[in-house]
Amino acid sequence: MSPLVLTGAGVSIEDVVAAARNACKVEVTPTVIERLAKAREVLDEAAASGQQIYGLNTGLGANLVTAVESDASAFQRQLLDGRAAAVGEALPIEKVRAAMFARIAMLSAGGSGLSPHVFTALVDALNAGVHPVMPSLGSIGAGDLVLMTAIAHTLIGEGDADYQSRRMPSAKALMMARLPPVSLAPKDGLSLINASAVSTGAGALALVDALSALDQQQQAGALTMEAFGANRTILDPRLHLARPAACQQVAAKALRDLLARENEPEPATIQDPLSIRCMPSIHGALIQAIDHARLAVEIELNAAADNPLVLVDDALVLSTGNFHTASLALAFETLGLAIAQCAAACAARFIQLTGSGRNGLPKYLSPIGGASAGFVPLQKTVTAILASIRHKANPVMLDFLPVSEGVEDHATQTPLAVAKCAEMIALWRRLIALELMAAAQAVDLREGLRLAPATGVIHAAVRTHVATLKEDRPLGSNAAALHAALADGTWQA
Incomplete structure (x- = not known):
C-alpha cells in the first residue's frame, strides 16, 4: 500500500480511513517541516520580544491573566497534567489513530508553532502503531484538548499506550517501538492538544460508513421495488428535472441503474406508498447532508485551527477561535436527521412488505400461511x-454550561454529535439488512418474477447469507449474519 504523503493540503476523509483502519504509513514533504520550522521561529521571536502569548507565557482559560514566570517548558508538562481529566471507556484504536492522523494533517497546514521534532515524533508514533489509551468522555467541543492530552502524554513517555495489541506504560511502548520520548519546548504541549482532532477523525470514519450504508440502502430499496411490483415511472429523469431538489436526481439515477433492463415491466399500480414513491427525495436529502458534512470535516483536516495562531508571512502570533467547531457539529446534527428520515422510510417499506398482503404478497411473507x-x-x-x-x-x-469561570461560555458538543451519528449509522445498517431480507423473501414468493441484472446480483448476495424462509425459524440470527456482512465489507453486490 502506497504511503499517505502530506503536503499541508488536500487531505480527504478517505485518507483518514486509510491511516486509521488500514494502518497506511504517513509521510510528510520537506515543505511541511520547513513551514513548521518557520512558524516556530516566529513564535520564539514573539515570545522573546515580551509579547503575551496564550498558553506559552500565560495560563489557560480563567488563568489567562496569570503570567508563567517559571520555566516555560516545564509549564507545558504542567499544562498537560492539569488537563488530563478525561474519563470513561477507552476509545477504539481506529478512533485514536483517526485522531492522531487528523492532528498530523492539521499541523501540516502550518500555524501551530509546534517544534518540528515533536511533530515528527507524532508521525513516528502513528506509523509504529503506538496508540495512546484515550478515555472517551471529557470534550464539549471547544477543542478536544481534555481527550488529546492522552496523545501528548504518550509522546513524552507518560500514561498508557496500546502497542501490538497490549496495554502498557507509554514509556515501555515507545522503547519497544524504538522511539525516544520527546521534550517539549514552550507551547508544544498546547499545540498538541488544542484542536478538534478527535471529533474530526471520528467524523471522517462516520462519513465513510454513511456512504457505504447509503449504497446498501439504494440496493435494498431497488430490491423492494422489484418485490413490491412498484411503479418505476417515479424514477423518470424528467420528473426530477422539474424539481431539482437536494441531490434527488443523483439518487433517482442510482435506483434507475439498479433496476435497468431491456424490457421494463408494466406498472402494477398508479402510485405506491410514500416510502417507495419518495425514495429519490429521501435519499437525495441524505446525499446532500453527507456532502455537506464531508465539506465540514475536510475543512478541519486541512485547516490551521490553533489558538494562538502563528501567521508566518506577517510574523504575527494572534489569538483565535479557530478551534471552535460549530459548523462541524451542525453538519453532523443535520446528517443524523437525514439518516433518521432515511431509516424511517426503510422501516416503513419493511412493514409494507411483511404486512397484511394487500400488496399481492402472502401475509407476513409466510409461504405456508395459517398460524x-x-x-x-x-x-x-x-x-x-x-x-x-x-x-x-x-x-x-446546545447542551452545554459555562465553564472555567465563564471564560468558556459556549461549546458545540461536536464529539457527542459525531458519536451519536455514528451509532445511528450502525443501527440504520441493521434496518437495511432487514429490508434486504424481506425484499428477497418477497421476490422468492412472486412466481415468474424476473429481476434486473443488478437486482438479481443483490438478491443472490442476500441468499449467500440468509436462506429463503420455508417455515418458521429464528430470524434474528439471520438478520445478525446479514448485518455483519454489510458492516464488515464482505457484502458482495
Missing part, C-alpha cells in the same frame, strides 16, 4: 431499532 408468524415478529425489531435512531436524532449541540 405461521413469518416475518411479522421482525416488525417489532424494526420498530425498536427505529425508536433508538429517532432518540439519537435529537440535537445535542
